[in-house]
Amino acid sequence: MTQPHLRESATFDRATIADIQRAARTGVYDIRGFGAKRRLPHFDDLLFLGASISRYPLEGYRERCDTDVVLGDRFARRPLHLQIPVTIAGMSFGALSAQAKEALGRGASEVGTSTTTGDGGMTAEERGQSTTLVYQYLPSRYGMNPADLRKADAIEVVIGQGAKPGGGGMLLGQKISERVAGMRTLPPGIDQRSACRHPDWTGPDDLAIKIQELREITDWEKPVYVKVGASRPYYDTKLAVAAGADVVVVDGMQGGTAATQDVFIENVGIPTLAAVPNAVAALRDLGLHRKVNLIVSGGIRTGADVAKALALGADAVAIGTAALVALGDQDPQHEAEYAALGSAAGFYDDYQDGRDPAGITTQDPALAARLDPVAAGQRLANYLRVITMEAQAIARACGKSHVQHLEPEDLVALTIEAAAMARVPLAGTDWIPGQGQ
Amino acid sequence: MDPVVFDLATAAVRELNAELHQPAADRYEVRNPRGAHALVAGVADPVIIDIYGTAGYYAAGMNDGATITIHGTVSTGVAENMMSGTVRVTGNASQSAGATGHGGLLVIEGSASMRCGISMKGIDIVVGGDIGPMSAFMAQAGRLVVCGDAGHGLGDSIYEARLYVRGQVKGALGADCVEKPMREEHVEEVKELLTRAGLDHDPGEFRRYGSARALYHFQAGNSGAY
Numbered sequence: 001m002t003q004p005h006l007r008e009s010a011t012f013d014r015a016t017i018a019d020i021q022r023a024a025r026t027g028v029y030d031i032r033g034f035g036a037k038r039r040l041p042h043f044d045d046l047l048f049l050g051a052s053i054s055r056y057p058l059e060g061y062r063e064r065c066d067t068d069v070v071l072g073d074r075f076a077r078r079p080l081h082l083q084i085p086v087t088i089a090g091m092s093f094g095a096l097s098a099q100a101k102e103a104l105g106r107g108a109s110e111v112g113t114s115t116t117t118g119d120g121g122m123t124a125e126e127r128g129q130s131t132t133l134v135y136q137y138l139p140s141r142y143g144m145n146p147a148d149l150r151k152a153d154a155i156e157v158v159i160g161q162g163a164k165p166g167g168g169g170m171l172l173g174q175k176i177s178e179r180v181a182g183m184r185t186l187p188p189g190i191d192q193r194s195a196c197r198h199p200d201w202t203g204p205d206d207l208a209i210k211i212q213e214l215r216e217i218t219d220w221e222k223p224v225y226v227k228v229g230a231s232r233p234y235y236d237t238k239l240a241v242a243a244g245a246d247v248v249v250v251d252g253m254q255g256g257t258a259a260t261q262d263v264f265i266e267n268v269g270i271p272t273l274a275a276v277p278n279a280v281a282a283l284r285d286l287g288l289h290r291k292v293n294l295i296v297s298g299g300i301r302t303g304a305d306v307a308k309a310l311a312l313g314a315d316a317v318a319i320g321t322a323a324l325v326a327l328g329d330q331d332p333q334h335e336a337e338y339a340a341l342g343s344a345a346g347f348y349d350d351y352q353d354g355r356d357p358a359g360i361t362t363q364d365p366a367l368a369a370r371l372d373p374v375a376a377g378q379r380l381a382n383y384l385r386v387i388t389m390e391a392q393a394i395a396r397a398c399g400k401s402h403v404q405h406l407e408p409e410d411l412v413a414l415t416i417e418a419a420a421m422a423r424v425p426l427a428g429t430d431w432i433p434g435q436g437q
Numbered sequence: 438m439d440p441v442v443f444d445l446a447t448a449a450v451r452e453l454n455a456e457l458h459q460p461a462a463d464r465y466e467v468r469n470p471r472g473a474h475a476l477v478a479g480v481a482d483p484v485i486i487d488i489y490g491t492a493g494y495y496a497a498g499m500n501d502g503a504t505i506t507i508h509g510t511v512s513t514g515v516a517e518n519m520m521s522g523t524v525r526v527t528g529n530a531s532q533s534a535g536a537t538g539h540g541g542l543l544v545i546e547g548s549a550s551m552r553c554g555i556s557m558k559g560i561d562i563v564v565g566g567d568i569g570p571m572s573a574f575m576a577q578a579g580r581l582v583v584c585g586d587a588g589h590g591l592g593d594s595i596y597e598a599r600l601y602v603r604g605q606v607k608g609a610l611g612a613d614c615v616e617k618p619m620r621e622e623h624v625e626e627v628k629e630l631l632t633r634a635g636l637d638h639d640p641g642e643f644r645r646y647g648s649a650r651a652l653y654h655f656q657a658g659n660s661g662a663y
Contacts, residue, residue, distance in 0.1 A: 028655075141537040141556060144518055146479055146499040173654060185539070185558040185577045186596055190653040193594065195575060199555040200514035200533035206494070209474045213495040216454045217479030 019262075030262040031170070033351020033361060035163055035254045035299065035321055040271040042254070042299055043308040045418030046411050047427060050397045058396040065392040066402040068112075069316050071293045072154060072223020072246035075215070079223055079246070080132055080154055082316065083112025084388045085403060086306055089251075089297050089320035090136045090156065090227070092118025094171055094180045094192075095258030095351065096324075097368035098125050099376070100360040103327050105129030106373060107380025111388070116156060116318070119169060119194050121183045122148040129377075134225065137214065139168065139195040142184040146217055154247075155214055156225035157207070159236070160196075162255030162298040165229030165269045168196035170259055175354040177363040208243040215244075225249050230275035230298065231268075237282035241292050249318065250279045252298025256321040258361060259352030272298035272309075274421040280313030289313060303390020310391070311406035312422060326383035327376040328358045440464040440487070445473060453477065457503075460484050472512065477505055483522070497524045500541060516543045519560055532569070535562045538579065544634040551588065554581045557598055563634035573600055574611065582630050584638055592646050596653075600646040601627050603638060613652040617645045 008014065022030065051057035058065060073079035088108045093101050095118060102125040108115045114132035117123075121143015127133055135152030137144065149155065160166060171180075171192040181188040201210045211224050226240035227249035240248045252272025257265065276296050283289040296309045297318035309317045321329075332345040337357035341350060351361035359370035395403045398410045412427040413419035419426040420433035441462045443453045446469040453467065457480045467488040470476055477486050478498035486505045488496070494513045497505045501520040510528035519538040526534075529547035536552065538560025545553075548566030554573045563582045570588030573581055576598035586604035593611020600614075601623070610616075619641075627640035 027658075141518060141558070144537065145520055145539065146481065146501055146518070149499075170655060187653075190596075191655045193575065195556065199552065199574075200495070200517050200536040206513070209494045213475040213478050213498050216450065216475040217499055219455060219458060220451075 031172070031259050031352050032262055032265070032349045033256065033258050033260075034265075034349035035256040036265050037349075038266050040254065040299075041273050041415065041417045041421055042271060043273060043305045045273070045414045046308050046422055046424065047414060048304075048307070048311075048394055048398060048410050049412060051399050056399050058399060058401060060393060060396050063396065064401055065396050067388055067392060069293075069404065071295075071316065072225075074246040074288075074292055075244065076154075076221060076223040076246050077219075078153075078221045080114060082114060082132065084384060085310060085314075085316040085391075086300075086384055086387060087113050087134075087295065087316055087318045088115040088323050089255070089318040090116035090118045090134070090158065091320055091324075092120040092171075092258070093123045093126065093183070094118070094120040094175060094363070095361060097359060097362055097371065098123060098179075099368050099371040099373045100324070100327060101126040102129050102373040103371065103376035103380060104323060105133070106377025107323075107326070107384065108132075110377065110381040111384045113384065114153065117152075119171075120180065121145075122151065123183075127151055129373075136227075139198045140184075140193075141199065142192075142194070149214070150218055152222060154223040154225060155218070156227050156249065157211065157214070157245075158227045159240075160229035160231075160251075161227070161257065162229045162251030162253050162269055162272070163257035164260045164264045165231040165253075166196060167260065167264055167268070169194035169257075172259060172352050172354070175352075175363045180363055204239040204243055207239070211244045223247055225295070227251060229253075229255070230270050230272065233270075233275040234278040234282045237279040237294075238286065241283070241286055241288060245292060247293040247295060247315075248279060248283075249295040249297065250275050251318075252276075252296070254299030255297055256324075257351075271421070272296060272300075273418060276309060276312040276314060277421070277423045283313070290315065301387075303387040303392075304394060306387055306391040307394040307403065307406055308411065310403055311410050312408060315404065322383070323380055324360055326380045327360055328371060328379065329356075329360050331358055334358055438462070438464065440466045440485075442466045442468060444468045445470050450474075450476060454479065457482075457484065457486070470509075474512075477503070480505070480522075500524055510547070515545075516541070516560075519543065529566070534564075535560050538562070540579075542630075542633060544636075546636075548585065554579075554598070557581065561630060561633075563630050563636065565634075565636055567604070570608075571611070573598060573614075576600070580626065580630060582627055582634070582643070584636060592648070594652060595646075595648045597648065599623070599626070601630075601643040602646065603643045606644075606646070610646065613649050614646055615649045617647050619643065619645050 071080045109131040115130040116134040134154045223246040225247040226245040228236040230252045253269035293315040296314040334357035356362040359367045411424040470490045472493045474493035480503040481501045483502045488507045492511045502522045506525045512531045516524040517536045519541040521541045525544040530549040533552045534549045535543040537556045543562045546565040551569035553568040557576045557579045559578045567585035571590045573592045577596040583602045587606045589608030590611040592614030
């Protein structure tokens with residue numbers, strides 16, 4: 001119990017002091033999983049207005065409010081038609097166990113949405129269990145091959161991710177099993193670096209030619225996504241569109257990671273809330289909003305978050321951390337084991353370490369076997385249904401017969417910061433900071 | 438049987454690639470490529486293809502089994518991510534030749550620019566002339582044989598690929614790349630690759646480079662190398 005006369009420094013708080021002590025003790029910076037933990041302006045800082053005399057709501061549980069979304073019909077011959085606007089973000093086999101990848105596929109497929117591969121290639125488990133699978137095309141090209149490219153339903157060219165725009169990756173040796181190493185053509189047990197830049201193109205003009213090649217190899221069938229970490233989303237969106245993307249994915253700084261430096265997670269990139277309006281503005285300025293699709297990720301947890309992202313102009317969202325929690329990450333049933341690792345349920349972030357008691361972020365066969373892919377997949381499906389129904393409930397209250405009909409006019413902000421970032425009025429006013437009103 | 442001829446002065450690259458993805462013939466010729474990109478990309482059958490002229494980016498990209506000869510020069514990323522088969526360039530190649538290739542043989546009879554063999558994952562590359570700086574960056578597996586000189590930073594952050602250079606390596610080697618002794622099996626390896634490439638040099642004139650494996654595990658003490 002802290003004594004009342006002891007005053008904690010706001011600058012050197014206990015967490016900061018512990019970080020300094022850890023650095024001094026180990027001589028290595030902190031690499032961890034999860035996403036940004038600092039308080040950031042977020043969707044929590046927005047509210048929906050709901051219907052009133054001037055707006056007509058739809059009857060809950062009676063009147064239709066559709067949730068389906070078509071992605072990638074700009075150039076692709078076979079666009080995706082998802083039943084819900086919530087997709088599963090790219091997470092690698094390697095970072096996750098094969099059971100976890102299978103569970104993601106099972107859960108997503110049950111509700112008619114897509115999953116995404118990650119660094120390390122496509123496994124038979126996830127292709128087999130995912131009705132709709134997006135294949136990531138990453139700088140490392142680990143496991144990349146044309147046969148899997150053709151098996152995919154869409155291709156996501158990854159420029160960066162929200163947890164670390166401008167950063168590559170490192171899968172630490174303890175997670176490099178024989179199978180993971182084989183898929184990546186590297187010796188088992190060594191730390192595997194994932195490059196931060198693509199090896200055969202530099203800059204937006206080259207990217208256009210790279211996308212052309214991917215389309216040629218797959219006979220222009222598959223939607224091509226371009227994923228960027230949120231840093232300069234207005235310009236990155238414009239450049240991705242100019243390069244020929246069907247879908248732009250913008251991942252805010254709350255987006256999760258399997259292994260990144262804490263200093264990177266917490267200090268590089270911009271919040272999802274700040275990124276979405278910029279990306280939408282770029283699409284509007286190009287006259288391509290809703291023609292080139294926008295997927296937003298980074299800190300999506302609830303149906304309210306989904307609805308707010310769509311209202312700001314996204315076509316769909318992607319979830320990663322929330323999906324892992326739905327599978328069983330942070331489950332209090334593992335409390336004793338979390339404690340033995342120096343953590344606790346709700347705080348566990350050592351995804352890089354490979355000792356996940358829940359069997360999700362591990363390659364240890366005994367730990368991974370703890371996760372039942374069928375039961376975990378069912379939990380994910382339940383969760384996806386819940387947040388979709390939540391988004392529908394909000395959309396109906398705003399008088400919308402499709403969740404995609406939500407619009408910025410339905411929103412107000414609780415803080416000046418959120419009003420400025422989201423470009424919606426501060427609640428109770430008509431003031432949008434920076435808009436000259 | 439005479440080859441099927443695609444004249445890109447009149448036909449589109451899309452028509453060419455669509456045909457090659459479901460080939461009705463076993464031999465093709467491409468005329469007037471005019472630097473077009475993604476030429477004969479994604480071929481997955483053991484067909485024989487001759488391109489007469491200059492090819493653009495990603496020529497023969499992701500080749501998986503075809504024997505492709507480009508009678509001219511190529512731009513960035515020739516045979517990128519090749520899985521199997523043979524790609525031969527009679528002239529020079531631009532950057533990132535053979536990038537991330539998993540298998541097969543890439544022969545560049547002229548010289549190759551920067552980043553040749555970047556992130557190679559099992560491909561064999563034989564270059565008749567020189568290669569540019571930062572070649573074989575993060576090279577994971579496969580063999581790279583250079584009959585001329587190599588630019589600075591060769592093999593930076595290399596994993597298990599084997600590099601052979603007949604001429605000089607300019608400037609410093611890349612981080613964690615070191616010269617290693619040429620044992621008998623390495624001389625034989627170079628000899629076999631030169632023979633397959635159709636190049637005539639004394640294998641004993643080559644020097645071998647590979648990983649010191651000092652950066653395989655992240656350690657703060659190596660911060661100067663990162």
